């Protein structure tokens with residue numbers, strides 16, 4: 343019977359994207375983070391930037407939760423106080439889509455050619471600020487849209503304090519959150535990392551394709567639908583990033599990352615290496631995905 347079939351069909355909520363993604367505004371969020379200096383744990387810029395995040399989200403009418411934890415510095419006897427910033431938007435119904443990025447920056451420029459500069463902290467314009475900048479802009483769009491889909495924005499701390507070759511010292515914020523999931527388990531997660539490169543080209547990351555193939559393909563389709571040329575079907579490497587602890591917790595998760603960045607873990611990772619257009623392409627892909635997914 344037709345009516346029976348209709349009533350058995352799952353409810354589909356239609357969402358309408360209220361406005362395009364503003365790359366210039368997102369770029370200002372990138373520059374603002376960099377204006378605090380390096381945001382490496384224990385530094386003044388780390389605390390100042392955290393305070394600014396809280397003020398920013400509150401200015402949008404959102405209520406961020408700070409998830410605090412500690413970690414040992416792998417290079418000294420120090421213990422760091424770390425903080426994940428968790429921003430729920432319109433939770434309460436269907437499980438949210440999680441959008442995440444790391445906000446901390448690497449305490450050492452260990453890829454500098456000059457060995458005497460390798461102990462200095464990096465500015466982290468691309469590796470740190472870029473993914474967060476896109477999420478801050480999306481928070482603004484979703485916060486002002488009464489019919490926005492449920493979202494869980496999480497800014498992870500402690501992604502980048504590890505020593506090279508010591509994988510267990512990385513991704514501390516996402517490991518902690520995945521063991522202490524709050525406030526609600528998301529249906530899936532999209533991680534942004536190093537997406538600000540002026541010459542943006544995003545291949546398919548290995549763990550994403552292997553462990554969350556449906557989400558990976560659906561997201562790349564969304565990016566294509568927006569006309570973005572930054573997303574390629576080329577298979578890149580397997581990257582131990584913040585999405586891996588999420589995958590281990592049973593959450594389909596993808597890493598949107600352009601790892602081909604000559605200034606990676608150097609003092610030259612500055613805003614001029616990034617562009618509003620790169621942020622726009624990634625931001626628009628996310629908006630298209632969250633407003634059109636079924």
Ligand SMILES: [Zn+2]
Nearest residue numbers: 448469502607
């Ligand atoms: Zn890094």
